Amino acid sequence: MEFEFIRPHLLWLLIPWVVYSALQWSKKSNQKSAQLIAPHLMKVVMGADGQKHQKQSNSWLGIVFFLLAIIAVAGPSIEKQEVPVFKTQAPRVLVLDMSYSMYSTDLAPNRLTQARFKTLDMLKQFKEGETGLVAYAGDAFTVSPLTTDVTTLENLIPSLRPEIMPSKGSNVYAGIEEAVSLLTGASATYGDIILVTDGLEQEDAEDVQKLLSDSPFKLSIYALGTAQGAPIKLPEGGFLKDQYGQIVVPKLFPTRLEKLARVKGGKFASYTADSSDIETFKPNLGANTSVLKRDQESAKWRVDAGIYLLIVLIPLALLLVRNHAVMLSALVVFAMLPQQKALANEWTQWFKNSDQNALQAYQNEAFDEAALADNPVLKGAALYKAGDYEGAVKTLEQTSSVEGQYNLGNALARLGKLDDAISAYEKALSLDPDFTQAKDNKALVEALKDQQEQQNQQDQQGQQDQQSQQDQQGQQDQQGQQDQQGQQDQQGQQDQQGQQDQQGQQDQQGQQDQQGQQDQQGQQNQQGQQDQQSQQDQQSQQDQQNSQAGSESEQNNNEPELDAARQDQQAADEQTQEQKQQQAQAASTPDPEQSPQDEEKAQAAMMQDSRPLTPEEIEKAQQLNQLLRKVPDDPAILLRNKMQLEAQQRKQRRLPRGAEKSW
Structure with missing residues (x-):
């Protein structure tokens, strides 16, 4: 006390x-x-x-x-009273090695599985502070930014594996660089980088040491593997081989990793069957003891007695x-009456001009009141803070000072006018070449402009590819329709020709029968008188019989083609009928994965729509349902697509560091 x-x-x-x-x-x-x-x-x-x-x-x-x-x-x-007004833990980033050497079987079942288990155990120890996640192979990608939601990280870690990485290799430098970028982007003054790996090359260790020499972040390493090593067993079977056909056996060199971790006072631990290795990375005050004690003392308020x-x-x-x-x-009652703050401070404004009052309002974050200033620089800054970027641009265009041009560039950048913003920054730098903030903002806007141009090119290329695919698909559909129409026309012509031939044969046969009956009747009644006519009729009957035999022969020759056409037409009709039945059955059968609530909504919608669905609509609905079922919900696939998209955006034209070896 x-x-x-x-x-x-x-x-x-x-x-x-x-x-x-x-x-x-x-x-x-x-x-x-x-x-x-x-x-x-x-x-x-x-x-x-x-x-x-x-x-x-x-x-x-x-x-x-x-x-x-x-x-x-x-x-x-x-006495003092503690008030929890600050966070005592520094942010941290977990960097996981996703190279194929993590499939080495010197740890059962392999290094990758043990790395996942150990990383999940680490997350249980991080009860305070923010945690990020980075995965690397031939290149590095941010799996999760800094967050206090440990559950999200626990769901993502089991999905990580080397197959989803866009490029093979072991680029540990890119992984550490991505972690430093995460911490720097969060404005962290200190933080921890925990590398989970099974080894790195000596030149990579030197490069990582140079990278961290100028940063306030501390590197800790957790190593997996043994000095003897083991073959890399691939998920699809077999063992990984190098370019000479030899089985790769990656080995662990813990001395190299421990030396790198000790450079800036980091921690090092190698795999053990128990939890003693994970206890090494348990958060503590460490090197920040003096800073945190001072923060704790300032957070204890004195009780006013x-x-x-x-x-x-x-x-x-x-x-x-x-x-x-x-x-x-009366004095006490008057003192308890509410007072207006404007009246309390009004007398102080009598001794200040408009710019001084506007500056005070700007410092008090009363930007609307500060925008009444006569000074265009102060007025433009107030409009910028108030979110009126167009008004800030109109005001700041009247200035020629360094601060005015710098603020003008910021306002133009907010409006998306990147070229004009770069010009404003250049004018500010021409007046003051040592203006660091203008240099940084100019570089940032130029990078943003390049990124937008690159994105526009990718979008344009994607639209062109999509348009070409649509045109090609349209041509194919049109050609298919023409072929189908031609087949139908040819089939119709064949059916019509067959019907005409059959009708002609029937008429001819009827005429022959009628003629034969008439000739036979004439022969019976006039046998004696028309012998010559009977001979002529007999000769004509023989000619007709010969003609009939020729027609029947031609008909027999055409029958195989007609039968084949009829069979094709019949098969097509049966197939169309089966498709319609299946579509109707699919439309009427409820989805087994559909919830009762969704099913009731669907039934209500069907009752409201009294118009029956056409076969084309049923077919489109079935196709849409099939496409929706094909949408992947595996987190690993989503992570793979995210990394592939980011890798395409980077468009690295050179081979990344550490990608010389595929393990």
């Missing part, structure tokens, strides 16, 4: 109190003589002096009152002003 004053500078008020007390002590003799006379005779004997001595008797009460008041205002305190002295001060105040109690009560 330590006693101290929260506001010790107010103890200087004791100096006038001592002077006043000394003056009152010097009049002590007069007070003694006044005590020999009765109070009711004091006015008669001593006249006005009696009232004077009575006032002096009350002055000692005032001395005690002001002494206690000064002590109360100075804030006596004997001066409030308790009011218990004594209020009765004393009533004794001192007992003759003016009504006035005191």
